[in-house]
Amino acid sequence: MLLSLLGLPPAFLILSFITILCALYVVTNNNPVYSVLALILTFFSISAHYILLNAQFLAVVNLIVYAGAIMVLFLFVLMLLNLNKENEPLIKTGWYVAAAISAGLLLVILAAALHRSSESIMQNPSQDIGLVKNLGKVLFTDYLVPFELSGILFLAAMVGAVLLGKKQSAEEISTSETSEK
Amino acid sequence: MNPDSIFNALDISHYIYLSSVLFCIGLFGVLTRRNAIVLLMCIELMLNAVNLLFVAFSSYMGDTAGQQFVFFIMVVAAAEAAVGLAIIVMIYRNTRSTDVGLFVKLKG
Numbered sequence: 001m002l003l004s005l006l007g008l009p010p011a012f013l014i015l016s017f018i019t020i021l022c023a024l025y026v027v028t029n030n031n032p033v034y035s036v037l038a039l040i041l042t043f044f045s046i047s048a049h050y051i052l053l054n055a056q057f058l059a060v061v062n063l064i065v066y067a068g069a070i071m072v073l074f075l076f077v078l079m080l081l082n083l084n085k086e087n088e089p090l091i092k093t094g095w096y097v098a099a100a101i102s103a104g105l106l107l108v109i110l111a112a113a114l115h116r117s118s119e120s121i122m123q124n125p126s127q128d129i130g131l132v133k134n135l136g137k138v139l140f141t142d143y144l145v146p147f148e149l150s151g152i153l154f155l156a157a158m159v160g161a162v163l164l165g166k167k168q169s170a171e172e173i174s175t176s177e178t179s180e181k
Numbered sequence: 182m183n184p185d186s187i188f189n190a191l192d193i194s195h196y197i198y199l200s201s202v203l204f205c206i207g208l209f210g211v212l213t214r215r216n217a218i219v220l221l222m223c224i225e226l227m228l229n230a231v232n233l234l235f236v237a238f239s240s241y242m243g244d245t246a247g248q249q250f251v252f253f254i255m256v257v258a259a260a261e262a263a264v265g266l267a268i269i270v271m272i273y274r275n276t277r278s279t280d281v282g283l284f285v286k287l288k289g
């Protein structure tokens with residue numbers, strides 16, 4: 001089983017190795033800042049996987065949106081709250097064992113289910129479906145309504161985030177307290 | 182390098198195994214970490230495992246639908262991260278901690 005992995009394309013093997021290693025580092029490291037940096041590396045290697053799969057546009061979008069925007073947001077919040085290794089909450093080792101067993105069991109079940117159905121679905125892998133031209137054509141014709149809805153979702157998320165993150169002013173607190181009384 | 186060579190040399194099952202492993206690593210993180218921000222990061226990791234599977238299937242099938250879904254997953258993930266982090270910042274202002282164990286004190 002493990003020896004048969006050596007026959008795979010080396011690009012896939014190296015990328016998968018980096019991806020899994022960085023993902024493990026994300027979940028096992030106690031310092032949240034290092035976790036964010038390892039997660040950015042994971043996203044970079046997943047983008048490389050996308051390029052390998054001829055999804056060039058998604059690879060770039062993944063880098064810009066995930067590694068560029070979302071991870072910077074995480075890093076910014078971590079530094080804003082001044083969280084580091086010292087005030088990282090600790091958990092019992094029993095939890096680690098239980099979580100490892102349940103995650104491992106899920107993996108075993110998934111692998112066992114996939115092992116049975118080793119049917120190839122390769123139909124016609126074309127080189128250019130991942131380009132902006134083809135993706136955009138489908139996105140703005142067949143998926144126009146979900147696209148517009150996702151714009152509304154973004155607007156709602158932005159309003160919600162601003163509303164939640166806004167500091168309550170002193171008079172608002174006093175009025176809410178008097179209304180409670 | 183011929184662009185089609187990866188599809189001939191590699192079965193789709195390898196990508197399924199890879200994303201299963203990534204998903205389970207993310208699940209392990211969600212179960213073990215107590216820091217709410219790291220918890221959100223582990224959820225992002227699980228979402229990315231699903232994204233990878235979508236792209237793999239879409240490329241092997243030669244159909245763009247899978248890649249469209251990845252777009253929408255990214256949209257939802259970005260919105261979720263923004264609102265989730267805003268909630269975490271607000272909770273930190275009240276409790277001076279991002280430990281999810283303290284969230285049991287929340288009352289509606």
